[in-house]
Amino acid sequence: MIAKPELDRKRRNMIQTVAFTVLTLASLAAFFALALIVYIMVTKSIGALSWEFLSKMPRKGMTEGGIYPMLLGSFYLTGGALIAALPFGVASAIWLAEYAGGGVWVRGIRVGVNTLAGVPSIVFGLLGLAFFVNVLGLGASLLSGAFTLGVLILPILIRASEEALRAVPDEFREGALALGATPWCAVRTVVLPTAIPGILTGVVLSIGRAIGETAPILFTAAAIYKTRLPETLGETLTSRMMALPTHIFYMATENPRGWEAKDLQFGAGLVLLGLVLIMNLGAVTWRARVRRRKPW
Secondary structure, eight states, X not given: OOOHHHHHHHHHHHHHHHHHXXXXXXXXXXXXXXXXXXXXXXXXXXXXXXXXXXXXXXXXXXXXXXXXXXXXXXXXXXXXXXXHHHHHHHHHHHIIIIISOSOHHHHHHHHHHHHHHTSOHHHHHHHHIIIIIIISOOOSSHHHHHHHHHHHHHHHHHHHHHHHHHTSOHHHHHHHHHTTOOHHHHIIIIIHHHHHHHHHHHHHHHHHHHHTOOHHHHHHTBOSOOSSOOOSHHHHHHSOBOOHHHHHHHHHHTOTTGGGGHHHHHHHHHHHHHHHHHHHHHXXXXXXXXXXXXXX
């Protein structure tokens, strides 16, 4: 007869084995799904991928040529969204983590931020159309699209930055205050530099969210087809932009000649996926370098 402790040990080992197996299968499933997507895109776009595809203007109703203006538009919109949202996101996180306390009002703000993070992107597109395009009079332009995407990624930045600030040990704050620093000086010189790797995680997530969004750009900034690029900064900020997500959407659903350029559609999708991967790898590398530095 097997003793009860031995039975308990075998049961725990079996549960552990099952749990590890399930987790491993889940990880492999995610990896194979990504690998399958990349394989399909590569095989269907192999005829379109070239330097000219990345550096030339589209021609003949976008059934020939390249995606250069779409690349620029995606960079401009994503960069503009980060410039617009990052200062507000980090400032809000500093207030919530360091100064706000834990009252009902603050808990309500956190619930609102979490709710905002789950709002569908098309709602942000309608918000941008109503406020930035019509109320502020910016029109359908790069500015309207960047501001709308900035509002879209703002809750991600706030939550990631707040968690990064809260993860800084209290001993760091207490040490700075003991040396005579004011609370703001302690936050600025000790807490914030220590939290930068976590804040960069929020930036990574925000880039991945912003660069692939379609609905907000369609309402506020998208141009279907342009034969020339803006020549001045003012014209760039106030004109419509072509972007990779909206270009793929239009070619796949609206362009009557889209069937003639299936390889270009998959090529644009592969480039978009590659951009997200490159940005993520770059941000992860930067975060690792910052993490190795001393906060003071």
